Amino acid sequence: MTASEVGPATSRELPGLLRAWDEAFVLSKGRTLGFAQRLPGVFDAPVLENIVVARHDEAVIGAAVMKRLEWVSGGARSAFAAIGLVWTHEAHRGKGVASRVLERLLQRAETSGCAAAVLWTTLSGFYERLGFVRDDQSVIGIVTRSSAEPSPDGVSVAVASGDTVARRERIRTAWCAERVERSAADWRTLPLPCGEMVELSTADGYALVGVLNEKAYVYELYGPADQLRALWQSIRSRYGWVLVNDREGSASAAVLRAAGVVFERQALTLWKPLTVRERPHLPFLDRI
Numbered sequence: 001m002t003a004s005e006v007g008p009a010t011s012r013e014l015p016g017l018l019r020a021w022d023e024a025f026v027l028s029k030g031r032t033l034g035f036a037q038r039l040p041g042v043f044d045a046p047v048l049e050n051i052v053v054a055r056h057d058e059a060v061i062g063a064a065v066m067k068r069l070e071w072v073s074g075g076a077r078s079a080f081a082a083i084g085l086v087w088t089h090e091a092h093r094g095k096g097v098a099s100r101v102l103e104r105l106l107q108r109a110e111t112s113g114c115a116a117a118v119l120w121t122t123l124s125g126f127y128e129r130l131g132f133v134r135d136d137q138s139v140i141g142i143v144t145r146s147s148a149e150p151s152p153d154g155v156s157v158a159v160a161s162g163d164t165v166a167r168r169e170r171i172r173t174a175w176c177a178e179r180v181e182r183s184a185a186d187w188r189t190l191p192l193p194c195g196e197m198v199e200l201s202t203a204d205g206y207a208l209v210g211v212l213n214e215k216a217y218v219y220e221l222y223g224p225a226d227q228l229r230a231l232w233q234s235i236r237s238r239y240g241w242v243l244v245n246d247r248e249g250s251a252s253a254a255v256l257r258a259a260g261v262v263f264e265r266q267a268l269t270l271w272k273p274l275t276v277r278e279r280p281h282l283p284f285l286d287r288i
């Protein structure tokens with residue numbers, strides 16, 4: 001075969017690329033809503049240098065994306081490159097296409113000042129060949145119930161909207177000295193597999209919960225301990241199946257453990273150090 005060429009995507013290539021990604025990661029798995037809707041922080045105003053494609057005979061045959069995450073830690077700041085949507089057209093797999101796309105993306109991450117690259121995957125072996133190492137502080141807990149539970153007072157529930165972003169941001173800032181900065185578009189992220197984002201609110205707390213049919217995916221839960229308990233009770237009363245994404249050692253994990261949630265450590269986060277070895281926990285909503 002003619003060697004494929006690797007470089008930044010063009011705006012003309014982007015619609016076809018989104019179709020290929022949607023087919024590979026969404027539609028072929030029986031899911032709905034494509035990445036233009038799921039990752040507005042990446043695709044509303046795409047930075048083409050952060051989207052690397054491989055071309056063969058002028059057709060795109062592979063691609064991956066990097067999203068720059070601005071990390072605030074107390075007074076210090078650093079940047080990480082979150083990598084995702086790593087895909088090679090089926091007819092071109094096993095020929096080093098994805099490896100070359102990733103190498104180019106890692107160069108881009110380094111020259112744009114990212115301290116490390118990070119990605120989340122269930123594949124084992126592939127990324128390690130490029131120098132990625134597994135290091136994950138995430139935990140998940142799954143809770144099911146068979147009978148109805150009472151719903152607590154003082155919790156309001158609505159589909160998450162842009163109107164409450166400033167409030168959520170105030171609460172997140174109060175409870176997370178270390179966090180990824182989020183734009184308005186980032187707050188509209190809709191992780192797979194959920195179909196909509198629901199926000200539960202107390203006086204000084206909130207929970208963001210992705211919902212798909214009767215299943216709920218808790219992405220974040222911030223506030224004072226008594227309100228975390230009320231938010232959790234409200235989530236339990238509304239959904240028969242709940243998956244909680246959390247971090248080892250967080251305030252919410254402690255409250256939920258006390259409420260009976262059994263957490264398991266995750267091993268999906270892979271890091272490629274570029275300039276530093278710092279590896280913070282990156283919440284689900286900041287991932288791609």
Ligand SMILES: CC(C)(COP(=O)(O)OP(=O)(O)OC[C@H]1O[C@@H](n2cnc3c(N)ncnc32)[C@H](O)[C@@H]1OP(=O)(O)O)[C@@H](O)C(=O)NCCC(=O)NCCS
Pocket residue numbers: 024062085086087088089092093094095096097098099100120121122123124125126
């Ligand atoms: C994973 C994927 C991107 C690899 O693309 P590729 O261009 O074939 O990758 P490369 O040719 O650079 O590397 C191939 C190597 O990756 C490894 N690899 C490929 N698919 C793999 C998989 N599903 N699990 C583990 N390792 C895998 C193989 O070890 C192979 O090594 P070999 O050359 O010794 O056989 C491609 O299979 C794909 O698009 N899959 C569907 C989408 C997907 O799963 N993306 C990753 C999401 S995290």
